[in-house]
Amino acid sequence: MKSKERVRAVIDHRETDRLPIDFGSSFITGIHCSVVEGLRRHFGLEPRPVRVCEPYQMLGEVEPDLLDALGLDVQPIFPQRTIFGFPNENWKPWTTPWGQHVVVSEHFHTYTSVEGDTYIHPKGDRSAPPSGHMPKTGYFFDTIERMDADFDEDDLKVADNLEEFGLMSDGEAAYWRSQAELYRDCDRAISVHLNGTCLGDIALVPAPFLTHPKGVRGVAQWYMTVASEPEFVMELFDRQTEIALENMARLHAIAGDVIDVVVVCGTDFGTQASLFCGVPSVREIWLPRYKRINDWIHRNTAWRTFKHSCGAIEPLIEAFIDSGFDILNPVQCSAAGMDPKELKAKYGDRITFWGGGVNTQETLPFGTPGQVRAEVLERCEIFAPGGGFVFNAIHNVQALTPIENVVAMIEAVDEFNGGR
Amino acid sequence: MNTPLEQLTSAIKAGKRKDAKSATQAALDAAIPPAQILAALGEGMADVGRRFKANEVFVPEVLVAARAMQNSMDLLEPVLIEAGIQPAHTFLICTVEGDLHDIGKNLVAMMIKGANFKVVDLGTNVAPDVLIEAVEAHRADIIGLSALLTTTMPAMREAVARIRERGLKVKIMVGGAPITEGFAHEIGADGYAPDAGSAVELALRLVEAA
Numbered sequence: 001m002k003s004k005e006r007v008r009a010v011i012d013h014r015e016t017d018r019l020p021i022d023f024g025s026s027f028i029t030g031i032h033c034s035v036v037e038g039l040r041r042h043f044g045l046e047p048r049p050v051r052v053c054e055p056y057q058m059l060g061e062v063e064p065d066l067l068d069a070l071g072l073d074v075q076p077i078f079p080q081r082t083i084f085g086f087p088n089e090n091w092k093p094w095t096t097p098w099g100q101h102v103v104v105s106e107h108f109h110t111y112t113s114v115e116g117d118t119y120i121h122p123k124g125d126r127s128a129p130p131s132g133h134m135p136k137t138g139y140f141f142d143t144i145e146r147m148d149a150d151f152d153e154d155d156l157k158v159a160d161n162l163e164e165f166g167l168m169s170d171g172e173a174a175y176w177r178s179q180a181e182l183y184r185d186c187d188r189a190i191s192v193h194l195n196g197t198c199l200g201d202i203a204l205v206p207a208p209f210l211t212h213p214k215g216v217r218g219v220a221q222w223y224m225t226v227a228s229e230p231e232f233v234m235e236l237f238d239r240q241t242e243i244a245l246e247n248m249a250r251l252h253a254i255a256g257d258v259i260d261v262v263v264v265c266g267t268d269f270g271t272q273a274s275l276f277c278g279v280p281s282v283r284e285i286w287l288p289r290y291k292r293i294n295d296w297i298h299r300n301t302a303w304r305t306f307k308h309s310c311g312a313i314e315p316l317i318e319a320f321i322d323s324g325f326d327i328l329n330p331v332q333c334s335a336a337g338m339d340p341k342e343l344k345a346k347y348g349d350r351i352t353f354w355g356g357g358v359n360t361q362e363t364l365p366f367g368t369p370g371q372v373r374a375e376v377l378e379r380c381e382i383f384a385p386g387g388g389f390v391f392n393a394i395h396n397v398q399a400l401t402p403i404e405n406v407v408a409m410i411e412a413v414d415e416f417n418g419g420r
Numbered sequence: 421m422n423t424p425l426e427q428l429t430s431a432i433k434a435g436k437r438k439d440a441k442s443a444t445q446a447a448l449d450a451a452i453p454p455a456q457i458l459a460a461l462g463e464g465m466a467d468v469g470r471r472f473k474a475n476e477v478f479v480p481e482v483l484v485a486a487r488a489m490q491n492s493m494d495l496l497e498p499v500l501i502e503a504g505i506q507p508a509h510t511f512l513i514c515t516v517e518g519d520l521h522d523i524g525k526n527l528v529a530m531m532i533k534g535a536n537f538k539v540v541d542l543g544t545n546v547a548p549d550v551l552i553e554a555v556e557a558h559r560a561d562i563i564g565l566s567a568l569l570t571t572t573m574p575a576m577r578e579a580v581a582r583i584r585e586r587g588l589k590v591k592i593m594v595g596g597a598p599i600t601e602g603f604a605h606e607i608g609a610d611g612y613a614p615d616a617g618s619a620v621e622l623a624l625r626l627v628e629a630a
């Protein structure tokens with residue numbers, strides 16, 4: 001069975017020859033660049049600096065040799081532009097604050113403050129105020145809230161928060177054509193992030209890709225807007241959805257046959273202990289727009305749709321199913337009410353769990369390889385039966401995760417699969 | 421007709437900033453003692469904290485309530501100062517070095533403020549030296565440290581160690597997604613709270629015990 005068929009089969013709830021595994025196919029199932037380097041060394045791969053494919057979370061590209069070494073089933077086609085608004089092209093060397101030599105896009109322009117913190121410019125434009133900040137002891141960037149001086153919370157304008165959503169440009173279309181060409185005969189399943197379908201993702205609200213964002217751009221400000229101006233938020237989501245539907249049609253015309261999985265939305269609805277938003281609000285504000293997107297996809301394409309939400313989101317899974325999502329990620333079993341057995345029993349035949357393979361808040365970073373192995377085997381036993389499970393950790397594998405634990409995780413999946 | 425104080429409490433509960441402002445003004449105009457107005461505010465915030473803890477309201481509702489409280493405080497604060505009414509305790513809060521998550525930290529700060537502490541928020545990514553300096557400058561009674569990442573749990577440990585080393589007589593409470601009671605104990609903190617409502621209860625216990 002080819003990886004592509006395997007991934008498609010489990011999403012359609014059929015058991016396969018072995019459990020498919022993903023690391024690196026999206027910006028929420030990836031691996032921190034420091035860990036990618038450690039894995040390359042562990043497997044004796046060509047020693048070369050890791051490519052930072054996602055500069056915000058500093059994710060390292062899992063290149064084909066590492067995909068092979070780890071036995072992975074999913075290949076990404078990344079968006080043309082990174083979250084900081086520049087394309088990843090013409091790689092150049094950069095040394096991270098923790099002293100790792102990586103390669104980054106030629107448009108990755110940073111400066112270091114006297115305190116030793118790193119700041120990055122949007123669109124590679126040095127004349128624009130920085131939109132990302134990495135503390136000197138940090139391992140990732142965070143977005144900087146740049147507030148528009150003219151902003152008036154009593155006079156919200158949808159257009160201000162729509163600036164980043166436009167129709168696919170010719171350049172972008174050409175990019176997708178070339179990528180489709182490259183991966184048309186790939187044996188692995190192809191995963192892509194859809195453009196513009198993330199509804200209210202708090203990582204994107206501050207618009208780190210824009211030089212001078214207008215509108216509601218603060219994190220707290222956004223949540224307050226959801227509570228006090230739901231009509232504004234719904235109108236914004238409607239407009240966004242209309243643009244996205246148009247772009248999906250264009251993408252489908254170019255690369256529809258190549259793509260298997262589309263990441264629709266990464267909005268986090270859960271905290272460690274609870275929800276960010278009550279179930280009725282999610283059903284009213286998000287569900288109808290998600291449904292439009294998912295219905296279009298299911299009517300017009302063979303793609304399977306992927307929803308990411310961290311945290312304690314058990315009370316919302318029914319709403320995600322009603323929205324038409326095929327796949328749920330990262331299945332944060334370490335959050336309240338996210339017991340793997342109960343999730344599988346209650347929802348396992350109606351949605352595919354892509355994640356949940358190991359606890360990344362405890363076991364993977366702090367446990368022993370033996371503990372990692374035991375937990376991974378247990379999760380596979382729970383989630384794999386009847387299909388509906390793609391193995392992935394919970395969210396990205398973070399910096400400072402011991403390489404022997406990552407290796408123990410991969411070996412445990414192989415063991416579950418009966419050796420390779 | 422509700423009294424201005426009842427109106428104020430319900431405006432806070434519902435997160436209505438304009439109503440909170442007008443109710444505060446009405447209360448001041450009616451010459452209601454500022455301490456009573458403050459108590460009405462606190463009652464509203466305490467109710468929000470309880471409902472948040474019980475998963476009846478969520479982050480957005482707490483944020484709008486806190487914004488309404490701030491709108492009211494803007495009017496009330498000068499009057500309180502004039503009347504010589506000051507919070508009895510100072511609470512210093514930050515997210516530890518290397519970490520930029522601040523939603524939870526901010527909620528804790530707001531609820532503690534609602535319980536009539538003086539709150540000094542040092543922001544995110546705060547190094548131990550900055551923290552120590554601030555504890556001394558503000559004569560803080562309690563420090564709250566927040567960490568949301570496993571990669572910044574060591575920074576929390578370090579911050580607690582440095583404060584202890586310095587011999588500062590300040591209580592330390594910790595929280596954030598990956599933090600547990602056990603970890604708090606292990607690094608020598610005085611307390612852990614899983615949510616903002618419990619953080620208020622813990623802070624009150626810590627100052628009473630002091």
Ligand code: B12
Nearest residue numbers: 272395520521522523524564565566569570595596615616
């Ligand atoms: C929102 C969020 C973000 C936002 C943060 C926006 C902001 N300005 O804060 C964004 C999108 C920017 C973000 C970025 C990242 N995040 Co994040 N994020 C979350 C998420 C979904 C919710 C956190 C949150 O705000 N909760 C809401 C508040 C109200 O809850 P809370 O913070 O837990 O606080 C409550 C209690 O903990 C307590 N409390 C908090 N602080 C304190 C302090 C004291 C003194 C006390 C007593 C109590 C207390 O009271 C609060 C109120 O009740 C969590 C998921 C989760 N399970 O928590 C992931 C999570 C914390 N993030 C994670 C990661 C890894 C990241 C990134 C590295 C990106 C990545 N995913 O690879 C970056 C790093 C950013 C950085 N440089 O620091 C991981 C951490 C995993 C780990 N191994 O530690 C989590 C757990 C997601 C996951 N499933 O893996 N994130």
